Each structure stands twice: as structure tokens, then as C-alpha cells.
Amino acid sequence: MDIAKLLAENSEKIDVYLEKYLQTDEKELETLYEAMRYSTLSGGKRIRPFLVMEFCRLFGGCEEAAIPFACAIEYVHTSSLIHDDMPCMDNDALRRGRPTNHVVFGEDIALLAGDALITRGYEMAARNAEVEPSTALAATAMLLYHAGAVGMMGGQEIDLLSEGKKTDFSTLMKMHEKKTGALIRAACLLGVMAAGITDERDERYNAAVKYARGVGLTFQIIDDILDVEGDAALLGKATHADAALEKTTFLSFMSIDEAKDYAKKLTEEAIAAIAPFDGNEALTELAKFLLTRKK
């Protein structure tokens, strides 16, 4: 199984829908929609939509039910990138090799585009007509919970307040479990819900939660390692940024080798969580891919 190929095929499919649901007939709104499309359609790997699609498939759901949720999670994710890049936050002028949203459209439109994109994401979840209304409602509430103050946005706040000062390991874990972990978990659970499973006690629901935790933390540990020993050209961004910002990372608490061992252990836990279910190959390969990625 070639995971890079699977991811590429998935991106190609999802990108069509991501573009389709960001259209307007109102000429006055064209600038806003253009800004929303600009950052969304910039060639990401679409890891989160892939998680939605694959968990839905793993648990017997149909693709049509997963697609709106896949778009929802990617819009929410992209919104966070637009706001993160703004001068008052990380002040990044480049992302994925292209000028960031506010550089192209101005800070005012970028701020609005982020607001409108996250709202569109939530709306895509709420308007998923391929699942039962009660399932769409549960999925929307779950997504809102994971994106909001106790989830991703809370993680961003902890990250901001941690800059330039030492934090302990439990705060670092909490920050990552929220900042990147919450949306990865939401992605997996959207897939589970697209397959009609909304009961938190269901073993399949719990398998997704465990998989998400392992994969989410691994993603972050590898991020920290690549910032130290990665290839800036391959990564498409400067390395050693964490040290420059005096950020606390996993490498503040362990050696690179220890961090690699920890990531390997977390990946094994993720893989073990979905091992009982037939058809887990793509998700198993994805977990390995995220462990060994060079960019």
C-alpha cells in the first residue's frame, strides 16, 4: 500500500469539494470568497480530511456522508492557519511557499476570511444531509467543542502565553493535545460519526480517540525534531525557529533519540488501537508515514 499515493488521490478528490463549497454569486462578496479559497486551496496534504474519510470507511460508512465532514474540518483548520499567520500572532509572510493570506488580501480581509471560513466549516458539518439529523447535530457540537476554547483555540492561547518562558512537561502536553491534537481527534471522530456511530462508549469511538492521541502527539514530536534536524528546503520553512522564539518543545525534556523512541511508542499505540478492525491498512500506513515524514 502506497500511502503517499493514497493521500494524493484523497487530496485530489477533496480539493474539488473544498472549492465547490466556497463559491458565491454575489459579486460584492467575491473578494471575501477569493481570500477564503486562496488559503484553502493551497495544496496541503489534507491529513484531516483523510482521517475523516478513512475512519468512515473503516466503520462501514459511505463516502457521501464523510465528504461534508472532511470539508468542515479542513475549513476549520485553514481558518486557524490564516489567523495564526497574522502579524499579531506568528507574523508569517509565507506558508507552503506562498505569501500568507494577509500579505495578499490585507489584514482586515484576512481576519474576516478566517472568521468566515471557520463558520463555513461548522455550517458544512451542520448541513450534512447524508447522516441522520441527530448525528449531524452531535458531530457539529463535537467539532465546535474541539475547535473552541477548551480545544484548539485554548491550545493556541497556552502556546502564546508560554512563549519566552519555561513551561513544565504537563503544560506542554496539554498545549499540544489541544492545539493540534483536538482537531486531529475531531477529524477521526467525524469519520466515526459519518459511519453513524455517536455513542462515546462504543469501542469503535474509543479506538478513534486512542488512535488520534497517538498520531496527534507523534505529529508534534516529529515537528519539534524536524525543526532541529530537518531540511529547510524540503520543509518549505526556516528551521531552528523554536530556539529563536525560546519555545518549550519536547526536546526541552528529552534527547532527539529519546523523542524518536517516544514518537515510535505513540505510533505503536495508535496502530494497536485500530488493529482489531478489518480494513485498517490505510490508517496504519498513515500513522507510520507521520512518524517517518521528512517534511
Added chain:
Amino acid sequence: MDIAKLLAENSEKIDVYLEKYLQTDEKELETLYEAMRYSTLSGGKRIRPFLVMEFCRLFGGCEEAAIPFACAIEYVHTSSLIHDDMPCMDNDALRRGRPTNHVVFGEDIALLAGDALITRGYEMAARNAEVEPSTALAATAMLLYHAGAVGMMGGQEIDLLSEGKKTDFSTLMKMHEKKTGALIRAACLLGVMAAGITDERDERYNAAVKYARGVGLTFQIIDDILDVEGDAALLGKATHADAALEKTTFLSFMSIDEAKDYAKKLTEEAIAAIAPFDGNEALTELAKFLLTRKK
């Protein structure tokens, strides 16, 4: 019927819930929640929550069903104020006589607080357990639609792009119908839905739509008039701001007397829309109050 007293009583009631649903036990998130509470609990008139409560009551719904929706709309509204005040938007240092969110907490936290507050608002709607799940879903989707790119945020975009240049009357109307009109309409419809009515063909649903249009446009026309002939001390903000920003307003197309007549006609239309329903007094008085307000 003393509408000022009714509004004050409603504010007092709603403020308790607005505060209650912005609490955290996680000490790492306290700054974010404090920022969210700061702008929310700053003594607004709570017009939108009042609309939710009164439309619910008018159509026989119970208060418990309306309260989560009332909080939802106020969180969404407050989020838009936080982002609007930021330096890259209107760059306002004061609102309701207090320093704006970014002045107190910094732009980074203000940006996140706006994101988290709007997400909390949507979540309040989705988690309204006092209505049927299908009703909560319909209400959430409706709120998302009215807040997003085709609604409030689209109106903000049109407003931004119109600054310093002449726009025609239809663009001005479109801007206002979205920028302030969409949330006022959403507030009225949340009340209707809290009473269990989700059918767009229902005469009560349509009455709310008509009332919202009249009240929303009146609100904006009076805003434009007060900017010219209002009392800055009473308003708590500088007047003649529109002229300074070369903004197109209703007064770009008509005299103050004509604008007053137009607002009166719109208010009469709003009142006529709810006239057939017993118990319309509070909403009737509110429409008159918004027409004659001095601040």
C-alpha cells in the same frame, strides 16, 4: 409598558447566563476566558437576546428553550465587536466607555477571544437540549448561515471595501441587510425556533423575518442620523465619524427628515408584521424604542 424597564430586566437575567457559560476549571485557559467574559459582560442593551426571548414567548415557547439561543446570539455579536475593534479593522480603543479587548489583553489574545467566543456561541445553539434535536440543528445551521460569509461577515467585507468610495443605494442596503440585519434576523428566528417553529412557510416564521427587516434597517438609519445630530456624550462615542471616514450612509441619498420618515415607515412595517399575534406589546414597544433612541 415600560420598554426600558423590560430591557433592563432582560439584561439582568441574560447576563447571569452569559457569565455562567464562559467559565473554565483549567487555570491555563483563564486568560482566554477572562478576555471572552470581558467584552461579553460589558453592559450592552442585549437587544438580540431580547428578540430571542420575546419571539419565543410570543409564539408560546418556554423561557428555558430560548435562553441558550439568547446566549448564542450575544456571543456571536460580541465576537464581531472584538474583531471589528482591532487595529487592522476599525482600530477603536474604546467601546461602551471601556478600553477595547485588544487594548486590555493584546491583539493576539483578542483575536483568539473573538474566535473562541463565536465558536462558543455556535456551540450554545447546537447544545440547546430544551428543544428537539432537529430544531437545535436547524437553528444552528440558520445561525451559522446568517453569521457567515453570506451574512454578517459578508456585510463587514462590503463595508470594508466601500470605505472612501461612493457606493450606490442598493449596495448600501445590501451591506446593512447583511452586516447588522443578518444577526437581528437570526435573533428573531432563534426565538421562533425556540418555540418549535422551523418551517419557513409558517406565517409566524415570516412575521419574524418581516419584523427583523424593519427593525434592522431602522436601527441602521437611526445610527446614521445620530452620527450627524446625536449627543457624543450620550452616545459614548465621537460623532461625525462617518464623514471623517467618507462612508456612504443613508444620508448620502436623503435628507435627515427623509431618513426619519423612511425609518418611521420601516418601523410601522415591523409593527404591522407582528400585529396579528396576541402578546406583541413588548416587540411593538421595542420597535418604537429603536426608532426614537438617542443613543
